[in-house]
Amino acid sequence: MLKVSSLFSQILAEIPRTDFEKLVAKHGTQRHAKGFRSWTQFVAMLFCHLARADSLREICHGLSCCNGKLVHLGVLKSPNKSTLSYANEHRSSELFRDLFWSLLGSFRATGKLGVLGKRKFRFKNKLLSFDSTTITLCLSLFPWADFRRHKGGVKVHVLLDHGDYMPSFVHITEARMHDSKVTHLLSLPEGSIIVLDRAYIDFDLFRKWNEEKVFFVTRMKKNASYDVTEQLRVPQNSHVLKDEIIHLSGVNTWEKYPLPLRRIVVWDDKNKTEIVLLTNHLRFGSTTISSIYKERWQIEVFFKTLKQNLKVKTFIGVSENALRIQIWTALIALLVIKWLHYLSKAGWSFSNMVRQLADFV
Secondary structure (H helix, E strand, O other): OOOOOOHHHHHHOOOOHHHHHHHHHHHOOOOOOOOOOHHHHHHHHHHHHHOOOOOHHHHHHHHHOOOOOHHHHOOOOOOOHHHHHHHHHHOOOHHHHHHHHHHHHHHHHOOOHHHHOOOOOOOOOOEEEEEEEEEEEEOOOOHHHEOOOOEEEEEEEEEEEOOOOEEEEEEEEEOOOOHHHHHHHOOOOOOOEEEOOHHHOOHHHHHHHHHOOOEEEEEOOOOOOEEEEEEOOOOOOOOEEEEEEEEEOOOOHHHHOOOOEEEEEEEEOOOOEEEEEEEOOOOOOHHHHHHHHHOOHHHHHHHHHHHHHOOOOOOOOOOHHHHHHHHHHHHHHHHHHHHHHHHOOOOOOHHHHHHHHHHHO
């Protein structure tokens, strides 16, 4: 007898069921479940992202229309709208958070996921970028996420590993939380290089990172006071205009960071403006530092990919827990699709692959 495996079941096969059930037992998400398993909830949420479903009705009806019986997905029957809604509101989102990190660790252990991050630099230091993206919410539907007078929102803070362009840290907060507060939660490996925008400048934290032998590259604020102690040679035929060793001279800043820093001025030919970089790395060439900061654009690409290809701008639940579940399952979907993108020999772009999956799921 010929057995046919649907594309959706092949995608779900990349999720180890034994690891999933261990996490279910750890978080106790099936306590008082009354027959509605956490795996069914996960299948429904993954279907939401892959099929780009806009509502609970579309998810439940879409699953019931899948080819053949749902048993090939590990599901006995399509969930009811009210059951799925209740599970998303009350079952801990930490199950899906831990599932994401477990899957990411497994894929990274193969050494194949890193192939997607094309090596652009000769140095062996781990390169990381940190930034956040704001997801705007309707305040009348999400009153717990009040941000402005008529708007609500949440922020997704991400530390991106440029080895495979996947996160090493994710933190979801209300949009009103200042970005710089989250940087204190980071644990960075010795010798790593972290790239940040100037909104994250915190010289107390920079001094701590320097003591831990962590390098940072950021943009310098226009009103920063400093004294130039040494002028370094600028490479010919490059966009670097200045390369200086400086000491901060501001009333508060020099006490927080009394160590030498490097100020590099780069000409941005596209926007016809100067970009002033600040770093504690005193050995790399100025063009390398400039290229490192330019590589920060990859985290913007990551956010763009997440928002344009997966359901993280419209939500099927209005509680904070339901929103977190949808964001974490979106990250899981992104990870699995990226893994399949690596395994695929079709040569499609990531966005084209997402569209193809939406047509066949």
